[in-house]
Amino acid sequence: MEVIFKKPHALTDVPFHYCAGCTHGIVHRLVAEVIDELGIEGKTVGVSPVGCAVMCYDYFNCDVIEAPHGRAPAVATGIKRALPDNVVFTYQGDGDLAAIGTAETVHSATRGENITVIFINNTIYGMTGGQMAPTSLPNQVTQTTPYGRDVNTAGYPIRVCELLSNVDGVALAQRVAVDCVKNVNIAKQAIKKAFQNQIDKKGFSIVEVLSTCPTNWGMSPVEALQWLRDNMMPYYPLGVYKDGEKGDRLK
Amino acid sequence: MSEKILMKGNEALGEAAIQAGCRHFFGYPITPQTELAAYMSKKMPKIGGTYLQAESEIAAINMVLGAASAGVRAMTSSSSPGISLKTEGISYIAGSDVPALIINVQRGGPGLGGIQPSQSDYWQATRAAGHGDFHLLVYAPSTVQEMVDLVFLAFDKGDEYRMPAMILADGMLGQMMEPVEFKEREQKAPIEKPWAVNGHKNERPHNIINSLYLDPHELENLNIKRFEKYKRVIENEQKSVEYMTQDAEYIVVAFGASARVAHSAVDMAREQGIKVGLFRPVTLWPFPEKALKTTVESTKKYLCVEMSMGQMIDDVKLATECRRPVEFFGRTGGVIPTVDEVFGAIKKLGGGN
Ligand SMILES: Cc1ncc(C[n+]2csc(CCOP(=O)(O)OP(=O)(O)O)c2C)c(N)n1
Numbered sequence: 001m002e003v004i005f006k007k008p009h010a011l012t013d014v015p016f017h018y019c020a021g022c023t024h025g026i027v028h029r030l031v032a033e034v035i036d037e038l039g040i041e042g043k044t045v046g047v048s049p050v051g052c053a054v055m056c057y058d059y060f061n062c063d064v065i066e067a068p069h070g071r072a073p074a075v076a077t078g079i080k081r082a083l084p085d086n087v088v089f090t091y092q093g094d095g096d097l098a099a100i101g102t103a104e105t106v107h108s109a110t111r112g113e114n115i116t117v118i119f120i121n122n123t124i125y126g127m128t129g130g131q132m133a134p135t136s137l138p139n140q141v142t143q144t145t146p147y148g149r150d151v152n153t154a155g156y157p158i159r160v161c162e163l164l165s166n167v168d169g170v171a172l173a174q175r176v177a178v179d180c181v182k183n184v185n186i187a188k189q190a191i192k193k194a195f196q197n198q199i200d201k202k203g204f205s206i207v208e209v210l211s212t213c214p215t216n217w218g219m220s221p222v223e224a225l226q227w228l229r230d231n232m233m234p235y236y237p238l239g240v241y242k243d244g245e246k247g248d249r250l251k
Numbered sequence: 252m253s254e255k256i257l258m259k260g261n262e263a264l265g266e267a268a269i270q271a272g273c274r275h276f277f278g279y280p281i282t283p284q285t286e287l288a289a290y291m292s293k294k295m296p297k298i299g300g301t302y303l304q305a306e307s308e309i310a311a312i313n314m315v316l317g318a319a320s321a322g323v324r325a326m327t328s329s330s331s332p333g334i335s336l337k338t339e340g341i342s343y344i345a346g347s348d349v350p351a352l353i354i355n356v357q358r359g360g361p362g363l364g365g366i367q368p369s370q371s372d373y374w375q376a377t378r379a380a381g382h383g384d385f386h387l388l389v390y391a392p393s394t395v396q397e398m399v400d401l402v403f404l405a406f407d408k409g410d411e412y413r414m415p416a417m418i419l420a421d422g423m424l425g426q427m428m429e430p431v432e433f434k435e436r437e438q439k440a441p442i443e444k445p446w447a448v449n450g451h452k453n454e455r456p457h458n459i460i461n462s463l464y465l466d467p468h469e470l471e472n473l474n475i476k477r478f479e480k481y482k483r484v485i486e487n488e489q490k491s492v493e494y495m496t497q498d499a500e501y502i503v504v505a506f507g508a509s510a511r512v513a514h515s516a517v518d519m520a521r522e523q524g525i526k527v528g529l530f531r532p533v534t535l536w537p538f539p540e541k542a543l544k545t546t547v548e549s550t551k552k553y554l555c556v557e558m559s560m561g562q563m564i565d566d567v568k569l570a571t572e573c574r575r576p577v578e579f580f581g582r583t584g585g586v587i588p589t590v591d592e593v594f595g596a597i598k599k600l601g602g603g604n
């Protein structure tokens with residue numbers, strides 16, 4: 001019998017704890033498929049964040065270390081400097097990467113750290129129960145913006161790919177979504193490129209994945225995907241923001 | 252190789268770390284540890300090592316967490332305000348059972364404080380180097396030679412017990428020049444780190460380095476297990492040096508830079524016929540309580556001399572179980588006590604003035 005669909009080897013048998021319809025699961029699978037396809041599981045070290053994906057150390061079959069909130073790129077830097085021939089990736093949410101860990105993100109990018117960053121933008125703090133994230137949209141209702149995010153007091157959402165596309169250490173900054181089959185395929189190609197860039201020593205590669213949090217958005221999984229298309233995509237346009245190698249603009 | 256060379260404390264710390272096999276240094280500039288980072292930035296590129304100036308002390312300690320978790324000897328250095336920022340990472344390093352070296356060349360505090368030498372991070376180092384139930388190995392050198400020797404020991408013991416170690420120095424020791432000897436050391440096989448996250452090479456199950464345990468019983472058991480390890484450390488790793496304590500009626504307890512001053516003051520007092528000795532803790536955690544306890548019967552009074560408002564004095568009282576009075580003399584904020592001042596405090600022990 002021909003096998004046409006199986007669990008990637010880079011995923012363990014441990015069942016995901018994610019809520020029904022949460023897109024963390026899809027992205028985990030894409031990362032694992034890419035690790036399988038590149039044949040790098042044995043030399044890959046993952047860095048898990050503080051956020052809903054904190055326990056991805058139980059899901060990925062490669063070695064994994066759990067970093068303090070926001071510090072994953074610094075931890076990844078330490079690993080990569082110690083083991084330059086290994087493959088090191090972080091998997092981070094928006095609170096982790098774009099609030100508490102902003103300095104670690106920007107500076108690992110500035111240094112052109114040869115690492116891969118998978119960034120889950122779901123416009124909310126999932127794990128702590130739905131507070132405002134740095135990426136929450138204007139007027140978005142969250143637990144801590146009960147009247148909607150007022151940009152006059154709570155500021156504006158941060159566009160990470162746009163920001164990092166101006167940083168010379170960056171090789172790849174691409175925003176994708178996992179709302180439909182077509183976009184899932186694009187997302188996988190982007191993730192694969194972000195890993196391949198590291199193998200080719202091109203520099204810091206980040207893939208921002210527009211994701212859903214049906215639980216804290218208070219929506220069904222299907223409604224959540226539609227909300228993502230209607231609200232997130234206009235503010236966070238999909239596309240490639242930088243694609244090259246570190247320092248290429250200075251050449 | 253075994254000749255004496257003149258070296259600044261901060262540079263000696265760096266050279267010792269390199270000779271102890273450390274090739275990964277992550278730092279952020281701060282006075283008065285500057286020369287250590289500068290030394291590493293000069294040396295590391297020449298020997299295939301990493302010197303990385305991080306964006307903050309928080310990033311630097313997390314780079315240490317990453318590198319040490321990958322199985323290499325890694326270190327960071329800073330001074331008081333920077334160590335405060337590192338406490339988050341130190342707690343994670345301890346909670347993940349990862350060995351690493353942290354150097355604190357202390358300056359006066361609190362807040363931005365000053366840039367002159369101080370010992371006012373004793374509590375932080377021995378009690379609260381981060382959140383949660385954990386300890387660090389804490390070593391307190393008092394000469395440049397001892398700075399060198401303790402760096403080797405800190406790396407070895409950290410690896411042995413899988414726990415972070417700190418050298419608690421201060422601006423005076425860091426800036427001071429003294430002759431040091433880098434002794435030939437027997438080449439030990441590097442300790443195996445089968446727990447490291449360095450890629451499983453399809454040869455073993457995946458390793459996980461983690462400090463998250465959502466089941467309280469699991470976390471409790473892990474903490475209990477870690478404290479059993481700490482018990483072995485307390486049993487086996489206490490270090491102290493005694494000077495003229497044999498017949499002493501009074502004992503001055505001091506560590507690091509203040510012990511140097513106290514040493515001279517003890518000499519001065521001895522010349523005047525006062526039977527006083529010096530007890531110098533070399534490990535601050537574990538505190539050398541066993542050795543200090545043996546002095547209680549023959550000692551009338553203790554005098555704790557510190558460059559702080561009085562922090563180690565708590566441990567002296569605990570170790571002696573308050574069976575004898577423990578007096579205190581300290582200068583703080585970056586002021587170094589003079590020999591005369593300490594001599595004066597010794598004289599007062601016997602009721603003199
Ligand atoms: C230093 C610190 N501050 C706060 C927290 C609490 N905390 C846990 S997860 C989280 C936010 C996670 O949100 P995000 O990064 O967006 O990931 P998501 O859960 O949405 O996937 C916060 C604030 C923490 N664990 N550590």
Ligand code: SF4
Pocket residue numbers: 017018019021022023024052122126127212213214215216
């Ligand atoms: S809370 Fe949100 S982000 Fe977290 S698992 Fe549930 S749906 Fe996913």
